[in-house]
Amino acid sequence: MAAVLTATAGTMMAQDLTSAYFTDDFKYRHDMNPAYGNDQGYVAIPVLGNFNFKLQGSFGVGDVLFKNPDYGKKPGAKKTTTFLHPDISYDEAMKGFDKDGNNLIFDMDIPIVSVGFKGMGGYNTVELKERNHFAMSMPYSFFDFAKSMSNKDYYFDDMGARAWGYAELGLGHSRQIFDNLRVGAKVKILLGAAYADLSMEGMHAQLNDNNQWILEGKAKGEINMKGGKFKTKHKEYKSVPDKYYDEVTGIDTDGAGIGGWGLGFDLGGIYEFKDCSVDWLDGLKVSLALTDLGFISWSNTMVAESSGNPFVFEGFQMKYKDGKFENGGDDISDDLADFANMEDKGDKGGKTTGLASTVRVGLEYPMPFYDKLSAGALYTHHFDGIYNWNDWRLSANVAPLNWLNGGINLGMTSFCTTMGWVLNVHPSGFNFFLGMDHIIGKTGANMVPLDSNVSFNLGMNIAFGSKKKKENNADLNTLTF
Template sequence: MIGAVNATVGSTSLGYQDIIDIIDDGDDFYTKPDFMNRLKDNNKLNVNFSTEILSAGWYKGKNFWSFNIGLRTDIGANLTKNMFTFLNEMETVEENWRNSNYDISGQQLNINAYTEVGLGLSRQINNRLTVGARVKALLGIGNMELKLNKVAMNANLPSDARINQLQDPAYLSSLGVDDITKLRSEIEGYHANLAVDAHLESSFKGLNLKKEDGQDYISDFEFESKDMGIAGYGFGIDLGASYKIMDNLTVSASILDLGFISWSKSSTQIANAKAAGIDMKGSDYTSGIDPNNIPGSITAIENNIKDLQTDANGYMERVSGGDVLDYEMLQLRTEEASKSRKSRLASTLVLGAEYGFFNNKLAVGVLSTTRFVQPDALTELTFSANYRPKSWFNVALSYSAIQSAGKSFGLGLKLGPLFVGTDYMFLGKNSNSVNGFVGVSIPLGGRKANKEG
């Protein structure tokens, strides 16, 4: 085989276009009722890309050896409905931030990218049992884990009209003892709280955590392609076996991508936001307000309301950014990595069975796949039918019941050295899962004769 490319985009609830909008961080997609209605409490999305840059296989005695160089990228995220509700209401309800109660905790982002160099061996033990294994050296390109463990806000703040009134000399001069007593109680009821507990671990050479002048927290992520390189090393292994229960019935099992990558300390950056919250108490703005001293109270009200307005504006700027990943709200502060870190691969468990007809020119099968990606494992059950009248011409039709919510099908075609296909056909922008693969395979030499081992 010269090379192949496989790309998959999928979600438990979101459509293909929704995922693209989230990745692009569009400005208004979360204001659309159709988008909000599709959301579940927790919305998982995954983007996977793999390519075989080069691969080859050959027989030597009873063994079949294979070699490959490939690139793998896995992106996984958990996004809660509460977060999109927060973005929606902040965008569509004017000054909603003044009287709000939101908890958008639980967001998570995972990225893992690496190159693998693999050497595989498959051996036919007898005419029924075949076993195989592949060992892989891994060159880490990058890994990132971002967890928003807690992001919660609660506010009760005066409107602009009320603040203007409390700064109007004519209004203040009309206040009596009872008015000042009530006003003091009103101010004591104002509050604004923002609690943030977020953690970022990144191991990417060439990834810069940018800060704006005068700020000590991250304002953006920026990649410098000239600085990119190997950020870690690891090891992986694939194991598999197939067994012919009868001449036409074969079962198989495999576990793929067992392994890990160790990321170097020098390429690792860590950031936290545990001490970056806001805690505004109304009682902090009542100093000097005393019903028994009306002239002094008027001066104190003017000064306290100015301070309250300044702090309220700071709270507003912090919580009303309108971005899925809001750096201003999180205010992640970097710290030096004390050691290297490890990440595991997204292992996959595959169980299958196939029954052949007409000398195996036609076959039906079932395949169970469980992929242990982040943040949660993905399970799929696929039914397939394969027609392979010639070695140079195969066609397959499949139906996957879970990830596409039963609303998609797959199609594959091998024509000479070219093979193309999809496990999840693109059926419009609301497709939950979309997948495609293409490759070229050029055989060198003849087939191995089937002998009993």
């Protein structure tokens, strides 16, 4: 079912660059706070205007896959194996999983059209983009049960997956309403392509008085997609000849179109302290933004549910030998098929889903010894149920030239401690930026990152209009730190 949700989300390509929040004339700051404008107008080069990808999570490939202790010792053994291998110790296998929950989140947008320009007393933006999201939540107890089965009770709370995709047409405007206050807002028309949610209810494993594991709980999958329907496959039980069941194997998207519509709003403000009685407050900027406030109303809801009937589960490692299941493996396979099999319940009609909103609070302060350098602090909270996350960043932002700026930052997120950076080149007529919110760590075969926190940002835009010149009050040749 998780694979079905991933497929539903579609092709994914881009997301906000948090490291550039305090970077002046970064063309896409208005996506993080609609109060921000730019020195110049711009027209995005399609797709390349804001091309990037971003993955966040509590666990990655390196936490699930290990070097196989049998490699080179047993015929046919592969180089890698999972954490379930009996020769991998419990402590080694579990060190990569978070006891507070394990999430994997993939957010991406595909920019199709993006334009910014000055006019109507402020700065205006018009954007058309495709937005996609995938999230998965796995509790620590699930991995603990799979590896050890040493306790008498396991509760698999907050276990599920979610994905969606929709097109967004956004119209934004920001302006200076007082000398020290700038505000902005966006209204966004949303056209839904697909929404999918897999949730678990009452997931529980308990050891009874006969030393038997009783596994119970119910799974429910909901898909919103115009013209879509579940694909099913008639399968035969492995241990019971001539007995069959229907398994949900995917989604038929023939004739799929616009499955829903909705509205979204972004709101933001920036306040700069000026001519304060407390001298050191002068120049301090405080910013606040709420983005993706809104909803999508879907026309149909396909539902699939498991029976939820409890059954005796004999465990995996009891049947594991030389990398494969033996003897009772067919019985276990049949039990799991009955337990996890999603039965098509048909179309249950329309429903409305809320967007996953984000709040950002920022502080930026210019350095008194060098007016081209500022320090920034940014807090981001993403509201998405069991897929919530936080991001704290401290940054140093520098603009040594009128057409060149950037910065570096240290971040503490719900998933890791990391570093980010951004370089923004914006002379008259052209803009190029490059940056990362997460510096890529160790990689495995084919350069696949072993950590799930990865990002990369690149953009090329055509710029127009005059640039605001800044006074240079510092001599770079005598600057010392």
